[in-house]
């Protein structure tokens with residue numbers, strides 16, 4: 223299954239936020255999106271998953287999602303979005319309860335995704351009892367439970383400290399090697415982008431356009447040991463972004 | 479570091495070492511004074527009962543020694559006597575059951591209707607546009623002023639009394655409920671939508687639990703309003719009930735009975751507050 227954005231333009235009232243953005247997320251492909259703050263990355267992600275309607279242009283699905291996918295386009299949120307009144311297992315169960323399935327099968331899915339995110343022993347814990355990294359792992363488990371075709375992730379690691387981020391990034395790499403999900407991954411962190419992305423889309427400042435697309439052909443599983451090449455790509459990305467970021471910063475200063 | 483190890487050091491470098499450990503070891507050692515206490519609410523279970531007993535005892539002593547004149551305020555022992563009379567004549571249960579019935583019927587109906595309308599206002603822009611201003615307009619009317627009207631509508635019997643309590647509890651519950659719905663984290667709702675949950679599931683599993691803290695604190699307020707209205711309503715045309723008992727005692731200047739009735743009301747209020755507290759602990763255990 224492919225997720226295709228076709229010349230999307232979006233405006234809030236009179237402010238144009240996205241301008242003519244076209245993007246394809248292929249099978250088992252991770253597309254990272256980077257760009258200056260306020261350029262419309264979160265907006266793009268909401269449009270991709272159907273949480274908002276674009277002013278013009280369209281978001282299309284080509285091919286059909288896997289038959290066992292309960293929610294083909296699945297989000298992972300920056301603030302985790304866990305229900306504080308449900309346990310870890312209850313939060314995962316929430317997204318399965320609307321689908322007709324035997325209770326035994328639901329329990330099996332929950333146990334499986336919690337095991338895959340190393341949360342099995344915390345099934346009965348409440349979100350307030352968990353660290354930030356564990357909360358995001360619960361959110362990842364919840365997303366895995368519905369067997370998504372495309373994961374839509376908006377800065378999933380940015381609320382976490384850098385060590386936890388490293389660990390979760392390794393987890394994501396393992397997970398991808400294991401399930402081969404496809405994803406649109408939004409981040410401010412270029413190190414994350416070069417670590418996880420098959421392609422990295424660099425956006426301009428608002429109104430967001432695609433400024434450049436950088437492809438990385440090192441297999442994701444091998445990237446841990448090839449820091450030098452990655453940091454070269456990271457430098458290239460930063461050079462692409464520097465002017466935009468500076469200009470965006472100036473605009474905000476002017477507006478203030 | 480033990481002092482023996484520092485002392486030779488100190489002799490060696492005494493001249494050119496200002497405020498090091500060596501110098502500190504020579505000066506007298508003082509602990510840093512603790513300044514962090516207080517300003518934290520801790521449970522002190524015995525204080526409230528103790529204070530209560532002390533106040534009652536002072537009052538009793540005041541009455542016995544004549545400091546408090548028996549005409550202005552009877553001794554607590556006399557009020558206790560009136561209470562004992564109530565028990566032995568079997569009237570306590572008659573008054574209490576009449577009051578409890580009105581209270582529970584009025585409060586339950588008012589709360590059910592209030593939560594329902596509050597949810598409707600919280601969930602539907604159309605209902606909100608139509609009814610939120612109406613609720614705001616009717617809430618401040620003292621329901622007791624409408625009692626004669628309720629008597630015309632629902633009769634002098636139980637109907638008007640239950641209706642007074644019902645209306646009194648209805649409005650604060652509506653407002654607490656829709657304020658609670660408004661306060662539910664929008665991101666959680668968006669999360670529910672993004673996983674394709676049905677409208678019903680989103681309301682039942684995300685919005686209602688999210689609004690529950692606000693609804694329950696609305697219960698606290700509506701329960702107190704219900705007790706106040708109960709007494710007021712029972713003062714008009716009721717044979718039994720704590721309010722009727724207090725009214726009768728007042729008319730006869732039986733101040734000991736009046737105080738016994740007021741004490742009953744306090745106990746009722748405390749019990750209701752305790753019940754709501756337990757419910758909160760149980761339903762909001764996830765907040766702990």
Ligand SMILES: Nc1ncnc2c1ncn2[C@@H]1O[C@H](COP(=O)(O)OP(=O)(O)OP(=O)(O)O)[C@@H](O)[C@H]1O
Pocket residue numbers: 234239257258259260261262263264265266428
């Ligand atoms: N619901 C909304 N109503 C009006 N304006 C909005 C809304 N959501 C976003 N915007 C505006 O659209 C622009 C893009 O916002 P968006 O959140 O997509 O940026 P972003 O690239 O995700 O930024 P960041 O990197 O800081 O997360 C901003 O100028 C923002 O003020």
Ligand SMILES: [Mg+2]
Pocket residue numbers: 263264265376
């Ligand atoms: Mg954003």
